[in-house]
Amino acid sequence: MSSTKHALGFGRSLPLDEWRRPSWRIHQQGSDTVWALAFLVPYVGVFVAFVAYPVVFGLWMGHDPTLYGLLMSDPRFADTAINTLVFVAIGVNVTMFGALLLSGFFMRRTWWRRLLLAVFLIPWALPGFVVFTSIHFMLVTQWGLLDSLIRAVTGEDGPLFLVSTPIAMASNIVAYIWKWLPFWTLIFVAGRMAIPQDIYEAADIDGATGHKRLIYVTFPLLASVYLICTLLDTVWTLGDFPTVYFVSSGAPARTTEVLATYGVREAFDFARPYLGVAAMMSALPILIPVVLLLMRRVRAAGVQL
């Protein structure tokens, strides 16, 4: 395995030609084919019954063009679409760039940084709906923890977080970053650790030290991983449900919804399932190109997700 691939693939890489090439050189007997098919039946069964069928059914539910006319006539949907774009654009990029910088901080393996990393990863292990509820309680009314802290430090009242639309939306984004920053930091720590030391030694001899080393050695080697992680997180964040559902819960007056929460509310609170599916399907013009780009990048880089 070449060292560059090593660096790109978080330790172990998946060259795609290897994926394609059947690895067992011994000729397959007929009975082995039967075994192989039998081994695949459970997965294919689960996939068809619980993934493929829902996808097709969802596409069918949202195929009627009049649904989209209905959506467009709902001013809340326009808000929702803009919120989703803001949520994804800021949430994903701040998380990724912050994680990239933090991974450098955690690369120095002193004892207290190791300990801090272990604690820092706790949000990743905690159930989202539980911690987002806690964050909601921190923000709600003027007696939540955050306002109390502001009052204790400055002596003045803080804002009512869930009364103003921009502040509530910002709270959603900060909560999202809080939950997912640790996970991506860990990914980039793994990516940095996979960069062989001799590359740094060579750079050192060539005079690349300090921030030059960061800009000319580390970042270019992490670029491919960074792009793939950003695309992947973009797709997931587009469909993120628990953050907004629990932190702002759409408040004030459903002005801070995103597509997933809007769709679920339309479908189950207002009994308009077709409209809910259509709302979520309105993400497809962004979702499909990003997924295609992602698959291509994964193949090209040989990075295993």
Added chain:
Amino acid sequence: MSMALTAPLTRLPRFRRGLVSRVASATFGIVLLIWTLLPVYNMLLVALDEDGDEFTGAIWPGNANLDGFAALWNEDSFLLEHFWYRFGNSIKMGLATMVLTVLIGSLASFVLGRMRLRGSRVIGDLALVTYVLPTAFLAIPFVHIMHKYGLIDSLWSVIASQVAFATPYAILILHQYGKLIPLELDESAKVDGATPWQVYRRIYVPLMAPALVAVGVYALLLAWNEYLYQYLLVLSMDSATVAVVINQFFNSDEAPWNYMMAIAIVYSLPPIAIYFALRRFMIAGLAIGGVKG
């Protein structure tokens, strides 16, 4: 005194710079610690308060008491009825997801990596696409289909959804890890007359144990930490899980928030325990791939 005089002057600024950067990184570390633990601290703060006292602007638990936890232990509120039975449901759901994901995922990855089957790479592509998919977008049609299957309101519909979303990641990770196990082992077993099932059972599964643990923990935490599918698929109180109990608090007008945060803490303990016990496995699995929450 003489030391300071004899020491080369150029070393002084350098030493100071080291000190400044140390202080800066220590300060940054403290800020990061507060940022990380503040919402967790808030859970404790609310849980330890008396009912009706939750939002009084205190930043320390003044009259800390364990009423919330005691009520939870005794199921002492209409919102806490059968709480431990429902907690058991959550455990059942998590464990079933874990076992099925490991079983189905390892069988599929065995074929993908170790058996010569035409077109089996399609499975890898399907797994990758499924892994990337945002699961919330599938929720509405999924609920409709569970009605058709007659699985709605059964814990099995939740398990099915979680297995369907966890297996792709399992396949990708196991396929990756399986490359470390030499194919010669399989081949010599085959020469000795072993069937593929025996190769899977006697060679593949034992050697894959670390990866199977990583994948199993991932599936367990995915199911445990998920909310939307439990909230949508479980309607009756018979198959309710903790996520559904939490949801009831939001629907109730006079919910005791300290009870709710007590539930939140109790529900967070298993994943935290698993995280600290199996950190190595989880991070090893993570180093190869991502985890969806």
